[in-house]
Amino acid sequence: MGSRASTLLREEEIEEIKKETGFSHSQITRLYSRFTSLDKGENGTLSREDFQRIPELAINPLGDRIINAFFPEGEDQVNFRGFMRTLAHFRPIEDNEKNKDPIASEPLNSRSNKLLFAFRLYDLDRDDKISRDELLQVLRMMVGVNISDEQLGSIADRTIQEADQNGDNSISFNEFIKVGNVYILYIDIDIDI
Amino acid sequence: MFFCWLTECQAFVEEFEGALGKGKGRKLYAYKVMMAKKMIKFNRDFDNFKTACIPWERKIKEVESHFGSSVASYFIFLRWMYGLNLVLFAFMFGLVVLPEVMMGLPYGSIPRKTVPRAEQDRAMDISVLLDFGGYCKYSILFYGFYNDERTIGVLQFRLPLSYLLVGVGIFGYSLMVVIRTMARNSDEGGDGGDDGQFTFAFKMFTSWDYLIGNPETADNKYASITTSFKESIVDEQENQKDENIHLRRFLRVLANFLILCSLGGSGFLIYFVVKRSQEFANLDQDDLSWFEKNEVEFVMSLLGLVCPPLFETIAELEEYHPRIALKWQLGRIFALFLGNLYTFLFALFDEVNAKLEKEKSIRNATIWGLNEYYSNYSSYHNTTDIPPPDIHPADVIRGPCWETAVGIEFVKLTVSDIQVTYMTILIGDFLRAMIVRFLNYCWCWDLEAGFPSYGEFDISGNVLGLIFNQGMIWMGAFYAPGLVGLNVLRLLTSMYYQCWAVMSCNVPHERVFKASKSNNFYMGLLLLVLFLSLLPVVYTIMTLPPSFDCGPFSGREQMYNVVMETIENDLPAFIGNIFTYATNPGLILPAVLLMVLAIYYLNATSKNYQNANLELKKKMQMARDEEKNRRNNKENTNQVMQDLEDLLPNRSLKSPKVAKRPGAAANGKGINIQKDVSLAAPNPKAAVTHPPGPRGPSGNARGPPPGPARGRGRGTPPSRR
Numbered sequence: 001m002g003s004r005a006s007t008l009l010r011e012e013e014i015e016e017i018k019k020e021t022g023f024s025h026s027q028i029t030r031l032y033s034r035f036t037s038l039d040k041g042e043n044g045t046l047s048r049e050d051f052q053r054i055p056e057l058a059i060n061p062l063g064d065r066i067i068n069a070f071f072p073e074g075e076d077q078v079n080f081r082g083f084m085r086t087l088a089h090f091r092p093i094e095d096n097e098k099n100k101d102p103i104a105s106e107p108l109n110s111r112s113n114k115l116l117f118a119f120r121l122y123d124l125d126r127d128d129k130i131s132r133d134e135l136l137q138v139l140r141m142m143v144g145v146n147i148s149d150e151q152l153g154s155i156a157d158r159t160i161q162e163a164d165q166n167g168d169n170s171i172s173f174n175e176f177i178k179v180g181n182v183y184i185l186y187i188d189i190d191i192d193i
Numbered sequence: 194m195f196f197c198w199l200t201e202c203q204a205f206v207e208e209f210e211g212a213l214g215k216g217k218g219r220k221l222y223a224y225k226v227m228m229a230k231k232m233i234k235f236n237r238d239f240d241n242f243k244t245a246c247i248p249w250e251r252k253i254k255e256v257e258s259h260f261g262s263s264v265a266s267y268f269i270f271l272r273w274m275y276g277l278n279l280v281l282f283a284f285m286f287g288l289v290v291l292p293e294v295m296m297g298l299p300y301g302s303i304p305r306k307t308v309p310r311a312e313q314d315r316a317m318d319i320s321v322l323l324d325f326g327g328y329c330k331y332s333i334l335f336y337g338f339y340n341d342e343r344t345i346g347v348l349q350f351r352l353p354l355s356y357l358l359v360g361v362g363i364f365g366y367s368l369m370v371v372i373r374t375m376a377r378n379s380d381e382g383g384d385g386g387d388d389g390q391f392t393f394a395f396k397m398f399t400s401w402d403y404l405i406g407n408p409e410t411a412d413n414k415y416a417s418i419t420t421s422f423k424e425s426i427v428d429e430q431e432n433q434k435d436e437n438i439h440l441r442r443f444l445r446v447l448a449n450f451l452i453l454c455s456l457g458g459s460g461f462l463i464y465f466v467v468k469r470s471q472e473f474a475n476l477d478q479d480d481l482s483w484f485e486k487n488e489v490e491f492v493m494s495l496l497g498l499v500c501p502p503l504f505e506t507i508a509e510l511e512e513y514h515p516r517i518a519l520k521w522q523l524g525r526i527f528a529l530f531l532g533n534l535y536t537f538l539f540a541l542f543d544e545v546n547a548k549l550e551k552e553k554s555i556r557n558a559t560i561w562g563l564n565e566y567y568s569n570y571s572s573y574h575n576t577t578d579i580p581p582p583d584i585h586p587a588d589v590i591r592g593p594c595w596e597t598a599v600g601i602e603f604v605k606l607t608v609s610d611i612q613v614t615y616m617t618i619l620i621g622d623f624l625r626a627m628i629v630r631f632l633n634y635c636w637c638w639d640l641e642a643g644f645p646s647y648g649e650f651d652i653s654g655n656v657l658g659l660i661f662n663q664g665m666i667w668m669g670a671f672y673a674p675g676l677v678g679l680n681v682l683r684l685l686t687s688m689y690y691q692c693w694a695v696m697s698c699n700v701p702h703e704r705v706f707k708a709s710k711s712n713n714f715y716m717g718l719l720l721l722v723l724f725l726s727l728l729p730v731v732y733t734i735m736t737l738p739p740s741f742d743c744g745p746f747s748g749r750e751q752m753y754n755v756v757m758e759t760i761e762n763d764l765p766a767f768i769g770n771i772f773t774y775a776t777n778p779g780l781i782l783p784a785v786l787l788m789v790l791a792i793y794y795l796n797a798t799s800k801n802y803q804n805a806n807l808e809l810k811k812k813m814q815m816a817r818d819e820e821k822n823r824r825n826n827k828e829n830t831n832q833v834m835q836d837l838e839d840l841l842p843n844r845s846l847k848s849p850k851v852a853k854r855p856g857a858a859a860n861g862k863g864i865n866i867q868k869d870v871s872l873a874a875p876n877p878k879a880a881v882t883h884p885p886g887p888r889g890p891s892g893n894a895r896g897p898p899p900g901p902a903r904g905r906g907r908g909t910p911p912s913r914r
Contacts, residue, residue, distance in 0.1 A: 055407075055408075056403065059408055059411035060401065060403065060411075061401060062401065118398070122398070135397065138397065139397065142397075142400065142401065142415070142418050143415070143418060143419050143422060144415065144419070146416075146419040147419060147422060147423065151422075151426060154426075155393055155397070155422060155426070158393045158429070159393040159394045159397050162391050162392070162393055162394045163391065163394045165821055171394075179391050179394045179395065179398065
């Protein structure tokens, strides 16, 4: 399995992906075999249905949004490069990376990029603000019909009140970072591959 | 210069030769790295294995997600209890029961191990066995079976010594474990203050566990997220309640007074009933009616049924947070059950004294009989080598053996307690749920929504039942070694039975509240019960004489004489000297004094640490608030700065933008921006031409804002204008 995967993936491609995302050689080959196992149509791209076959995503209330994050605007298929680009957000932060190249742009798995990824899960209309309605949608997905609507509304109001600092009744990205910074342990979106 | 640099480089290369991957050290280094990686992986796998070994974790998580952390805390407590009892059982079984069974004399060989002739034809009857008489009484379950030979078997195992040490060691171990758990729990209780900052935002954005892949677990996670939101809502509601302090205080005093009255009344009732039962014991048993014979049990059960709901109704006057109300309820029912304990111990001591009286006469008779036998034999057969009397063990005169009687009482109590608990669950929860579900189809009003509806899990009753049950076990373990094994079985079945009952027959509480982070309140009650149950056992070991013909201490003056004998006979001489010196009061008193001083010192340092902790938290809170307010309206709520600002001429205080909306009232935890009027003294230099601006709109007329230094009372407020 491993050898078949690496013959379909050329060395130069692996090098490019390595430079772009920071994954190691072995990690890229492992992820490529996972990619091909998900790709039932065997056409080198993944569709939304392929992702929904993953059980952890299927039962996740935010599963659809995470899947959406893989697909660039308006497209329905994602190739391996795009797949890796999104997965790069989940790579653990390594300390020595900070010193490597101060001039180059921020790597994809930096802390603020991870938070941006999480932020985009909630901000559906991409206006860089999480409004009350978007919070209500998320709450309804997480909790369902077990809590009354007015209580859900109060929870959403209270959340905004806690996090909002400039008084525009919505949570901007900076305010979101503040929430994240208080509980550093919990907003570490890391996966050990 | 170049040369120095070169030598530095060479030294570096030599040192890290292996790491650099070249040179002679590389194989060793690679090996070390590989072993380190394997070690880390092994440690992680072992930790995973240890976590997987924790019993019932999934069951408890399921209960937690559906019913909240307060109900789950009972089951966690039950599991902890099970672990404790398992260890106690291991001690008792391994060091007392097993040696006697394997190396001691079998059943029927000596009088104490045989059913007396008079009882033999009824010894196998079920009714007798269920009453723990017959063969049960003369088995390893009870104290009387154990022989008093100093050493038994090939290994020279000292059974009496082991019995005494295990009996005392059970208390010592339990004490150690309880205190250690309390200490460990109090460690984690310190971060409550940080929760206030982003509770809801945190719950909203981070509550889902992305590693869940199992649909069942996902259902549990949904339920637990819902429960967690409900808990936070309850907490919020409690914080925002309208505070009419005087009315509330009056109501609380009234409630406490009522409850004290009822506790006093029940105490007097118990005392009265016990006295009457003593009088009845002197009368002829046939003259008494059933009611009079069972008066004590009847009154106790009545009190146990009536008082807890009564306390709950009275407690509604107090309007505490549900978590605090639960603690009060627990404390009150605890006081009530102490009365229960008092009657039981009273009755028990009466019985023990009666048996001791009877024993004296039987003992005298036995000694006299033996002397007669020996003197007759020697005069008849004219030898000095007299064999022991040739009587079958079942026919020997037997003393009443009060220790076994006490053991039987405890075992009977435990068994009846088990029966009552299981029956209550079966009838009170299961039958009720069945009736409500199935009778609902043909009943005039909605049974599920109105009366009686489904039951809620009674946390306080169950916790107290568990604690008192453990108290009984501690008291009875010395007299009935089999009791601990019985308790282990009981806890095991109880866990499964109650988990099933909760999931199938109960509904979550109306107001789901988060349990306190530690179980320390339960542990505190358990500690109290441990001390209370230690006292009777130690008293009997020290004061009451053991029976002369049963148990491992028979024939001795006091039970603890075993230890003295061991020190004299088995240990080297100097250890005996050490013990004599160590028990000298002149040594013990200074040691006690030293310990008291150490406790005082540690208490003082811990208080200091707590204060320092609080100060740091306050500083952090102030820093956060200042930053937030600075962003909001570029003004300081720092009182000093505010005073300065007010002193500046021609400066009108902007009314602060308060991020409030109807329905999401502020809770004064750093979000409410209530401006305190600056109480600046008149400035001689620049006249402040207008009075301080309007106060920040206080949405609800609350009392003084809680939280850290908001400026009130900082120094003496100068005269207002």
